[in-house]
Amino acid sequence: MRLARKGPVGAEIPAVVTQDGTLDARPVTPDFDARFFGSGGLDRLAAAVAAGGLPLLEDDETLRVGSPVARPGAIVCVGMNYAAHAAESGATPPEIPIIFLKTPNTVVGPFDDVQIPRGSTRTDWEVELGIVIGTRASYLGSPEEALSHVAGFVLANDLSEREFQLDVSGGQWSKGKCCPGFSPLGPWLVTPDELDHRALGLRSWVNGEPRQDSSTADQIFDVATVVHHLSQYLALDPGDVILTGTPEGVALSGRFPYLSAGDVVEVEIDGLGRQRQQMVAFDRARA
Template identity: 70%
Template sequence: MKFARLGPIGHEKPAVLDDGTYFDLSTIAPDIDGKFLSTGGPAAARAALLAGDLPKLEHAESLRIGAPISRPSAVICIGMNYAAHAAESGALPPEIPIMFLKTPNTVVGPNDTVEIPPTSTKTDWEVELGVVIGRRAAYLASPAESIRHIAGFVAANDLSERDFQMNVSGGQWSKGKCAPGFNPTGPWLVTPDEVEYQNLALRSWVNGEPRQNSSTADQIFSVDFVIWHLSQYLTLEPGDLVLTGTPEGVALSGRFPYLAAGDTCEIEIAGLGRQRQSFVPASIERHQNA
């Protein structure tokens, strides 16, 4: 199944996409969140859809597409999980997963406009497979258990400010990862039965020019291993988002310019959809008065 959230920011309606038509899930649940995912929401939605009990979402084609999950309690990220990306970053492939965090308020719609931070000089793109947790995961016994805790998969753009990340970080990466809007997510949350998640094509473009072109088959640490590994050190809650790393082809490589106001970035993951962001200067006054 493909779940989505459509509508203005803060007023998104939960929906399911079936054969090109969006159906309103408001009668099943108020939102697509940890509670929905962990208490049988997807099964209830499937049954209602098959029974013909879900109304079509009116004017869906004209609605903004929000992130397909409401704000998670945590966004956990894995760094340098593709050997070629580690190499273009000037590092050896890691022997154990590298973990860092993004703040939950970075999660925005897949096509929302993104503001470049006022002092940014090195805003970068990163297409990534995102994993949405559907059942609490703590101290899993083996990677084989991971899939039982996964609600589905999303496309995500792990936007990064490399100067903040590398040079003013104090040794931690998260300063370069947490600007508002730095995690466009979606358009859909796709359930595991529809996703061959360890063999998905990932691509990105800037201003229409190709950048990244790889596959999750090239990951150093598989999705199952990542979820198991993280569960040994923290508890993953329903609705949490785990980003599993980006392949080569980013501006950090030195082969491409960094993003600037007026640029557009597109990312796509096979079966999970495509997204497109336009970049503009940050409005300090808007953020201070929000």
């Protein structure tokens, strides 16, 4: 299934995107949130779709596209998970996953405008595969067990402010990762039965010019390893999101300019859709 949320910020409608149209999922759930994922919601939703029990979503084409996951309890990120990106960042590939956190209030829709943070000169893009947790994962016994805890996958742009992240961070990356709007997700959550997450092409563009072009097959730590590893150190709850790292081709490499107001960033992953963000100047009233 492809799950989406459509409508104004704070009033998104849960929906299922099918070949025959977009279905309104409200007869099954008020939202795609922790309660939905943790209570067998995906199974109930699939049964309703198969039975023809969901109506078409009215005015679907005119509605804003929101994040396909309502505000997660946690966004856990893996850094330096592609060897070439580690190299362009001046680091050696890690031997164990490096993690950092983003605040849940950074989540926005895949086509929402994103402000350049106040005083920023080093705002960067990062196309990433996101994992959505379906059932609580804590102290899992093996990577093979981990995949049964995955509800689906999403496209993400892990936007970053490199000065905040590296120069004034105090050694913790999250300061450069948590600016408002820095976690666009979507347009869909795709359930694991619909795609092979092990070899998905992922790409990015700035103002129509190619930046990143790689495959999840080049990850140092694959999805199962990441979920299993994280579960040894923290509990992953239903609806939590894991961002699995970005390939080479970001501005931090020194090969491309950083983002500024007016720039358009596009990111894409095979089977997970495409995003487009217009970068806009800082406005205190919107911060």
